[in-house]
Amino acid sequence: MLQAAAGKGKSTTKKTAPARSTSSKPKVHDRYLEAFRWMLLSRILEEKLASLYRGGMIVGGVYLGKGQEAVSAACGMFLQKGDVFGPLIRDQAGRSAFGEPLIDVVRTYLGSVKGPMRGRDGNIHRGRPQENQLAMISHLGAMIPVMVGKLMAKRMKGEKGFVGLTTLGEGGMQTGASHEGLNIAAVEQVPLVVVVTNNHWAYSTPNEREFACANLVDRAIGYGYEGHTIDGTDLNACLEVVETAVKRARAGRPPQLVVAEVLRLAGHGEHDDASYVPPEMKSQPFAQDPVARTEKFILENGLLDANALQQMRAEISRQVDEAVSMAQQEDAPHAREEDWRGLSTSPLIDNPSA
Amino acid sequence: MSVTYLEAIREAQTQLLRDDERVFIYGQDIAGKFGGAFKATKGLAEKFPGRVLNTPISEDAMVGTAIGAALEGMRPIVEMQFADFSSIALNQILNNAGTHFFRTNVPVPITVRLPSGGTKGSGPFHSQSMEGLYSHYPGVVVMTPATVEDAYTMLIDAVAIDDPVIYCEHKYLYYHLKADALPKESFPVGKARIVRPGRDLTIVTYSAMVHEALAVANELRNDGFEIEVVDLRTVKPLDTATVLASVARTGRLLAVGEAFPWGGVTAEVIARVATEGFHLLDAAPARINAKDTPIPYHPNLWSEHRPNRKSIAVKARQILAE
Numbered sequence: 001m002l003q004a005a006a007g008k009g010k011s012t013t014k015k016t017a018p019a020r021s022t023s024s025k026p027k028v029h030d031r032y033l034e035a036f037r038w039m040l041l042s043r044i045l046e047e048k049l050a051s052l053y054r055g056g057m058i059v060g061g062v063y064l065g066k067g068q069e070a071v072s073a074a075c076g077m078f079l080q081k082g083d084v085f086g087p088l089i090r091d092q093a094g095r096s097a098f099g100e101p102l103i104d105v106v107r108t109y110l111g112s113v114k115g116p117m118r119g120r121d122g123n124i125h126r127g128r129p130q131e132n133q134l135a136m137i138s139h140l141g142a143m144i145p146v147m148v149g150k151l152m153a154k155r156m157k158g159e160k161g162f163v164g165l166t167t168l169g170e171g172g173m174q175t176g177a178s179h180e181g182l183n184i185a186a187v188e189q190v191p192l193v194v195v196v197t198n199n200h201w202a203y204s205t206p207n208e209r210e211f212a213c214a215n216l217v218d219r220a221i222g223y224g225y226e227g228h229t230i231d232g233t234d235l236n237a238c239l240e241v242v243e244t245a246v247k248r249a250r251a252g253r254p255p256q257l258v259v260a261e262v263l264r265l266a267g268h269g270e271h272d273d274a275s276y277v278p279p280e281m282k283s284q285p286f287a288q289d290p291v292a293r294t295e296k297f298i299l300e301n302g303l304l305d306a307n308a309l310q311q312m313r314a315e316i317s318r319q320v321d322e323a324v325s326m327a328q329q330e331d332a333p334h335a336r337e338e339d340w341r342g343l344s345t346s347p348l349i350d351n352p353s354a
Numbered sequence: 355m356s357v358t359y360l361e362a363i364r365e366a367q368t369q370l371l372r373d374d375e376r377v378f379i380y381g382q383d384i385a386g387k388f389g390g391a392f393k394a395t396k397g398l399a400e401k402f403p404g405r406v407l408n409t410p411i412s413e414d415a416m417v418g419t420a421i422g423a424a425l426e427g428m429r430p431i432v433e434m435q436f437a438d439f440s441s442i443a444l445n446q447i448l449n450n451a452g453t454h455f456f457r458t459n460v461p462v463p464i465t466v467r468l469p470s471g472g473t474k475g476s477g478p479f480h481s482q483s484m485e486g487l488y489s490h491y492p493g494v495v496v497m498t499p500a501t502v503e504d505a506y507t508m509l510i511d512a513v514a515i516d517d518p519v520i521y522c523e524h525k526y527l528y529y530h531l532k533a534d535a536l537p538k539e540s541f542p543v544g545k546a547r548i549v550r551p552g553r554d555l556t557i558v559t560y561s562a563m564v565h566e567a568l569a570v571a572n573e574l575r576n577d578g579f580e581i582e583v584v585d586l587r588t589v590k591p592l593d594t595a596t597v598l599a600s601v602a603r604t605g606r607l608l609a610v611g612e613a614f615p616w617g618g619v620t621a622e623v624i625a626r627v628a629t630e631g632f633h634l635l636d637a638a639p640a641r642i643n644a645k646d647t648p649i650p651y652h653p654n655l656w657s658e659h660r661p662n663r664k665s666i667a668v669k670a671r672q673i674l675a676e
């Protein structure tokens with residue numbers, strides 16, 4: 001549901017009621033089932049990670065994307081070879097859809113030396129920057145200009161037809177860095193999609209202590225973006241809107257801002273019981289579980305039968321278990337074998353006891 | 355021909371843009387006919403269309419963008435309008451660029467130019483020397499050229515280095531320093547240079563303070579003292595070996611820096627000599643820095659806030675008397 005189009009300087013953002021399907025056969029995005037598989041993979045993998053965390057097998061934090069799987073999956077699915085993805089905290093579904101190997105995730109959480117971060121960084125901070133998956137730093141908003149630079153450089157090198165997509169929470173959208181990054185992207189007119197997922201909480205802080213505008217998508221006009229809103233629990237809407245935004249960015253339209261509404265269905269991290277979320281919020285429409293909602297839709301509309309769904313689950317669980325047992329057998333880093341190099345240029349490494 | 359320190363920086367950038375298509379310059383007011391607050395890029399935007407780009411006043415995003423471009427194979431140079439404003443970009447420089455190689459094994463070849471140091475009347479927010487602060491963090495190289503020749507070759511070296519480089523260019527030296535010609539070869543990055551040999555006292559310093567130290571060395575020569583002046587050139591990595599070798603010759607150490615006194619480059623120099631060369635010292639090592647207040651506006655205050663010939667000479671005599 002494209003809700004608003006704010007071209008450079010001229011258009012306005014307007015909100016329309018979500019379209020309701022009246023026909024008996026609802027319109028289904030042709031990649032709906034594929035998306036569901038990424039959602040389910042994310043859910044099953046994250047459940048496994050949470051249980052490893054509870055069992056003391058993962059140090060540091062575990063941050064779940066529970067509640068955000070539909071919008072996140074959509075973020076990864078319309079990117080092609082040569083496109084760049086800048087995922088954030090709750091993007092397991094999108095990372096997998098973009099092509100991040102399952103084993104990368106598990107190795108990073110378990111600290112295997114074979115993982116992309118080799119025990120030097122953990123959890124959601126993983127990435128493969130040379131394969132166009134940026135490795136986020138914690139500081140929220142910092143990855144937006146990095147994405148802008150990637151896209152500018154591609155343009156300078158003469159590449160064509162590429163886009164970048166980066167994600168953000170509504171909390172992270174309030175940093176100075178986010179403002180600078182969103183603005184410079186529009187100044188540079190790079191082919192960028194920014195997907196902000198408002199899960200109503202930034203750790204324990206509710207929306208009313210985060211921002212005071214009516215709707216975050218209204219900022220699209222201010223930045224010179226085209227803006228879209230979606231019900232982030234509705235997979236079909238997520239696929240349509242993100243696909244549209246990606247297409248528009250690819251076609252040379254201004255940067256695209258997508259704002260999805262969901263509820264974070266887990267704690268901030270697995271250490272957090274989220275007891276600050278008022279019970280009445282959990283019955284709001286945006287609080288629906290997108291995985292359950294999608295599954296119900298699939299069954300009710302006969303896209304798959306219960307058997308096939310069960311098979312899909314079993315298959316994913318098996319893959320997750322295999323990845324975990326593989327990573328568990330791999331070496332952890334050793335302080336004595338670590339080279340402790342903070343620079344790639346060996347002769348320039350400062351050595352106080354040289 | 356004579357070349358100023360500022361012209362050397364401009365010439366280095368001209369060559370970099372000419373010889374390496376991966377290079378572009380990103381900063382505030384650097385493009386068009388204007389060519390930067392200090393004119394370090396004057397004429398370059400016209401000569402190299404699309405490669406000298408004005409940015410919004412967004413230091414964080416400027417560096418973030420440079421990081422992204424570097425990851426995509428470019429060699430961006432970011433010009434901060436003043437070193438002081440790079441505080442806004444500390445996060446991108448130190449937490450993003452500075453951690454990236456360690457975390458991902460992919461280095462980030464960006465060069466961030468910081469017009470640094472005090473000039474008359476510039477006040478608390480246009481005078482800072484931030485080399486100590488940057489050096490404290492891992493993952494960056496910090497250059498502090500003191501001569502026209504180094505300003506030129508070290509900037510070219512900076513862009514060639516695969517890791518993030520903080521290039522601290524001193525604003526006072528921009529117009530005050532001149533050389534006859536630009537050098538063909540560069541002194542190795544990371545090596546300190548003995549700019550004046552001596553036998554009685556080693557003054558270890560860098561950037562504009564090298565010239566203050568040389569003036570003091572000339573003054574004290576009249577009293578029969580031969581002071582050795584070591585120009586660190588890069589403060590990170592710090593060439594401890596050259597410093598220790600000098601102290602081995604003189605037995606006395608004075609470290610001088612224009613930055614604030616707590617911690618920093620001079621403290622690091624003394625710590626290294628004290629821990630690794632204690633037996634070489636015939637007197638307690640000493641250091642002089644700026645005062646521990648914001649940098650004052652009025653020249654009467656400013657000239658006493660920073661180390662100067664007088665304060666360096668007084669301290670040098672004290673050490674020599676021990």
Ligand SMILES: Cc1ncc(C[n+]2csc(CCOP(=O)(O)OP(=O)(O)O)c2C)c(N)n1
Pocket residue numbers: 089090138139140168169170171172173175199201202203264268
């Ligand atoms: C600049 C910055 N300040 C504080 C934090 C600590 N922190 C990590 S996640 C988080 C909440 C983020 O909320 P939001 O952006 O809405 O994303 P969500 O966690 O809800 O997905 C905070 C405060 C941080 N990572 N970065």
